Amino acid sequence: MTEDILINVTPFETRVALVEQGAVQEIHIERSIQRGHVGNLYLGKVVRVLPGMQSAFVDIGLERAAFIHVGDLRQNRKERSNGSAITPIEKLLFEGQSLMVQVIKDPLGTKGARLSTQVSIAGRMLVYLPHEPHVGISQKIESEEDRIALRERVIRLSVPDEKGGFIVRTQAEGATDEELVADQSYLRTLWNSIQEKARSQPTPSLLYNDLTLAQRVLRDMVGPHTGTITVDSRSTTQSLLEWAAAYTPSVLERIRHYSGERPLFDTANVDEEIARALSRRVDLKSGGYLIIDQTEALTTVDVNTGGFVGGRNFDDTIFKTNLEAAVALARQLRLRNLGGIIVLDFIDMDDAEHRNSVLDELNKALGKDRTRMTVSGFSQLGLVEMTRKRTRDSLAHQLCEPCPTCQSRGNVRTPRTLCYEILREILRESRQFNPKEFRILASQDVVDLFLEEESAHLAMLGDFIGKPISLEVEGQYSQEQYDIVLI
């Protein structure tokens, strides 16, 4: 099955959609102002060493100080892998020290970026380890024969004075000697320029910026299953062609510039898919639907039948809905890039064979996803638990923020609830203070209710406390916001 890649470029963001048979499967967005930091190399300054936590804070010029754990210091790499005692952090780092560091995890929420001093720079087929004279092979290359052959080739093709090492990526399978040599020399040249910068630049500073989203797409997403790569910006097309000529020549003929009148993403309804991937509810063709809730700790997917389910084919309808749901939810997990623990609540099925078929369908649908996952069977409560490796932020985290009106509860108190809250508050304040008048500042809906259906209650309270109560609409207020002013 071929996948086409659409790249939509604007000065403020780059968006990539992976489309298979007309259906969007993956969305990647990179905003110019919030490009990720993973892979970037910095010259940082140690600002605090915390022996108790065996970690240190390092200023790399980002908003929040980054941190490094003792196990991520390259001096401790051997010790960590063979299980012997590691050198404590206070023996290796001191405050004020300059340090070349690489970001291994982006800042997330209130946490700063996580760093390592074991530098590695990814090329097309190889990852360069400048401090480590060792050639490793990606675990995804399974054949022992291939692994040995690739290791020998990479060693043979390395320059004699090579001080660093390489990890051979899966992309190297089938690579020619020329391609491997080109990748090695690109990486060595890059490393030399990084070292030069580290000697000449002030602390903290950025030494190496990881590839742009569009470049990474060419490096990581394109494979034999890729059809066309369509880009709607002439200058990006040009720079991608140049980059591809240097690093991924096999991709060259698949890159094309789109200059149509219609926005590129409209041609595959990508924006509609993004909007759908941000909503809680996903409708299924059969009339059933999914409810997807993302919380801090986990994501739940609840499968529901739509409305009436005929009595005679009850089991069959449920089975079919669950099968459809398995495919739809696998796609949604990928589209939304949901990670961590995911709990799937299928509609209860009594038939063990039906349950197995739904699991099979789920595993098959998840098989297209490159992200690492684990899937359990049905638990005693009929739930399927799975994990999906958390990589980038989810689509919702990237594009949305908590709703300021309901604080993401998903509900707001009704105008009537607010009216009664306000009446109680005035009663409370009338016992404490002695103003001439109370004035309610509230949203239009709340004021309207006080003027109409709740006017009698408002008048009653006024009589009871012996003070006039006036109303004023505050257009800026959300439904739940109000103020009681003492005049």
Ligand SMILES: [Zn+2]
């Ligand atoms: Zn809300």
